[in-house]
Amino acid sequence: MSITTEFLRRPLMTGAVTASSRRLAYAMTEGIGLEQARIVAELGPGTGVFTDAILARLASDARLVAVELNPCSPPG
Numbered sequence: 071m072s073i074t075t076e077f078l079r080r081p082l083m084t085g086a087v088t089a090s091s092r093r094l095a096y097a098m099t100e101g102i103g104l105e106q107a108r109i110v111a112e113l114g115p116g117t118g119v120f121t122d123a124i125l126a127r128l129a130s131d132a133r134l135v136a137v138e139l140n141p142c143s144p145p146g
Contacts, residue, residue: 073086073088073089073116073117074088076140080140083139083140086116089116089117089119090117090119090120091119092119092122092123094119095119095120095122095123096123096126098120098123099120099123099124099127104124104127104128105127105128105129106129107128107129107132108131108132108133109132109133109134109135110124110128110132110133110134110135111134111135111136111137112124112134112135112136112137113137113139114137114138114139114140115136115137115138116138116140121134121136
């Protein structure tokens with residue numbers, strides 16, 4: 071199911087109308103201190119584009135907890 075279709079079906083459970091790009095995810099995670107974080111929680115990883123950007127910035131001993139509430143989203 072497409073993100074747009076899922077948004078139209080359940081707008082309160084879907085945070086975007088279209089998929090975010092890798093470029094957007096990297097820009098939005100820049101300069102927020104992820105490199106110093108010990109643990110990060112991501113609510114609604116969806117397609118995983120932000121998950122990838124977060125993981126690229128986390129230290130090797132840091133942890134990411136991603137919680138997906140939408141049963142239609144593929145794992146990130």
